[in-house]
Amino acid sequence: MREAATASTIWYKRNRAAAIRFKRLSANNLFLIAAAAVILFIAACAVVPSFIAPYSPTEMLTDSIMQPPSAAHVFGTDYFGRDIFSVVVYGSRDSLFIGFASVLVGGLAGGAIGALSGYAGGWIDAVLMRFNDILMTIPGILLALAIAGALGKSLFNIVLAVAVASIPGYARIMRSQIMSIKGRTFILASQAAGASPLHIFWKHVLPNSLSPLLVMATIGIGTSILTGSGLSFLGLGVLKEVPDWGTLLSQGRGYLTVAWWICTFPGLAITMFVLAVNMIGDRLRDRLDPKRSAR
Structure with a gap:
């Protein structure tokens, strides 16, 4: 009887732990599905806004000025009588362009600087990292604000400003990953076999160093959109018939x-x-980090 009770207790504990893990997994999957749905919907708004927006973003309904949310205008109307939902849908194009383009430029530039610094070492590493340290002492939003203010109002200048502000972070994480990889046994074995430094870098070091950069770039899309919206909110955005989200906030x-x-x-x-982007980035980090996936 005692053995049967012990066995039933063990079975209960195991199944209870499995049930708890299943509930957590189900909740995480639901959040991920919701995050993916939000991203896909907003991406569709940027790609095919005319199929989603019920009105033209420039159409001024003079009989519906500053109307609260209703069945006809789910987000209400503004001081020109424009349907806010339609303006938000069309404004997603510039906001997402700023986010993705700045991450692409900043990630490539910062990754290249970090890879060169970490793999070359010596005085090249010292010079590049001291310059990177100078940039890191300046808060990202202030650096982007200074660059955008100096270059003037244009979509390209906002992308460039946000990208430059993000370079130090990408350079740091890429350098640390490169330095960690190049000291491993399989790299030393390739060197002993007579492989050239360039071959080792392209075939072994770089492919094994991209995971953290990819995760940071995914999460960085949201940060870049926030920074770009902040610049537009402060008056450095492009004055267009269809403003981006930051300009809408400012107006x-x-x-x-x-x-x-x-x-x-x-x-x-x-x-x-x-x-939504941060949730996807967190899950991507969990999948690409072997220490986290082993838990």
């Missing part, structure tokens, strides 16, 4: 007490997209 802040929906829904669009 609606003066009406917050009388028409809260004008700047609330663009802010929610930024929040939802950044949160």
